[in-house]
Amino acid sequence: MIMVTIAVIPAFNEADRIAPVIAKTKKYVDQVIVIDDHSRDATAVVAARAGALTVRLVTNMGAGFATRTGCDIALARGATRIVTIDADGQHDPAQIPRLISALERQGVDIVYGSRPQRPPMPLIKRVTNRWGSFIISRMFGTTIQDTQTGFHVFTARCYPKLRWRSCRYGMVSEFVMRTGINRLKYAEVEIPTIYTDKVAGMSLKDGAKALLKMVWWRMRE
Amino acid sequence: MRALHIVAIAFAVVMLLLTVRNYLKNRKLATLLFWGVVWIGAIIATLLFDTLKAYTEVINVRVFDFIVVLAFLLLFAVLYRLYGKLEQLGGKMEEMVQATALRDAGIKSPARRKKR
Numbered sequence: 362m363i364m365v366t367i368a369v370i371p372a373f374n375e376a377d378r379i380a381p382v383i384a385k386t387k388k389y390v391d392q393v394i395v396i397d398d399h400s401r402d403a404t405a406v407v408a409a410r411a412g413a414l415t416v417r418l419v420t421n422m423g424a425g426f427a428t429r430t431g432c433d434i435a436l437a438r439g440a441t442r443i444v445t446i447d448a449d450g451q452h453d454p455a456q457i458p459r460l461i462s463a464l465e466r467q468g469v470d471i472v473y474g475s476r477p478q479r480p481p482m483p484l485i486k487r488v489t490n491r492w493g494s495f496i497i498s499r500m501f502g503t504t505i506q507d508t509q510t511g512f513h514v515f516t517a518r519c520y521p522k523l524r525w526r527s528c529r530y531g532m533v534s535e536f537v538m539r540t541g542i543n544r545l546k547y548a549e550v551e552i553p554t555i556y557t558d559k560v561a562g563m564s565l566k567d568g569a570k571a572l573l574k575m576v577w578w579r580m581r582e
Numbered sequence: 583m584r585a586l587h588i589v590a591i592a593f594a595v596v597m598l599l600l601t602v603r604n605y606l607k608n609r610k611l612a613t614l615l616f617w618g619v620v621w622i623g624a625i626i627a628t629l630l631f632d633t634l635k636a637y638t639e640v641i642n643v644r645v646f647d648f649i650v651v652l653a654f655l656l657l658f659a660v661l662y663r664l665y666g667k668l669e670q671l672g673g674k675m676e677e678m679v680q681a682t683a684l685r686d687a688g689i690k691s692p693a694r695r696k697k698r
Contacts (some may be wrong), residue, residue: 416683426676430683439688489676528676 367432367440372448374504383411385454425532470519474512501541
């Protein structure tokens with residue numbers, strides 16, 4: 362079976378950072394899809410110039426929606442493996458082969474690129490990640506250390522069971538929830554943490570909202 | 583008639599006129615009927631305030647309290663309906679944005695694929 366690996370990069374206002382991410386990612390995958398979440402800058406133009414299949418959403422819908430749309434497109438284009446990676450340079454695309462290798466060697470459905478919970482990760486993120494990961498893991502029977510990572514590789518086969526409903530940052534938590542509830546096989550690979558002053562991501566408010574959603578999902582499922 | 587009654591009737595009359603004006607614009611009969619009943623009911627309740635006393639005293643409640651409770655119930659019912667509508671609209675918006683994105687990527691939507 363021919364393996365087709367497609368990377369999905371959701372992007373919002375990343376015109377000055379996305380080009381090198383696409384250039385590096387292209388080396389390790391068959392295609393890069395960028396979903397521009399209705400950025401106010403030239404993200405879509407830069408991404409298209411960098412060689413990514415770029416789709417600009419007609420209105421801002423959130424990282425979760427953009428990623429989901431990208432994965433739907435990747436599946437329709439024949440992906441057998443999907444990589445999700447952030448557009449702000451927080452994830453090193455050079456780690457993609459390690460994640461793919463873990464996916465194949467261990468025969469799992471998903472590999473999480475886990476950031477080590479120590480500096481240079483900011484203290485507030487370390488604390489919230491640790492607590493968030495602990496609570497989520499207990500709720501859904503997983504032992505994933507970094508539940509808030511946006512760096513994943515998963516098989517197209519398991520995507521229908523993973524396909525999240527969250528439109529915003531709650532997506533990463535729902536990802537873990539669906540991994541646990543559907544008893545999908547997963548592995549974690551430690552990746553280097555790259556933090557700059559401008560790294561986007563979940564705010565405390567987003568984190569609190571995601572946690573409340575987790576409790577709700579636990580009650581429903 | 584107290585000043586409060588006059589203000590209440592004036593408010594209800596203005597709202598009734600707005601309801602009729604909206605109906606003439608949108609021709610939504612259900613909306614006209616629903617809100618028409620609400621505003622006319624408010625006018626009648628205010629005009630017959632003292633008459634209503636006889637009925638509310640049976641259940642040991644003041645007329646004003648009775649009207650306020652009714653108004654709150656109506657408010658919550660309308661709020662709940664609005665909440666449902668908002669959720670529905672959000673879902674439709676997601677579908678629309680998704681379909682546009684797929685079309686821009688050259689992917690036919692499942693509905694379109696089925697038609698063939």
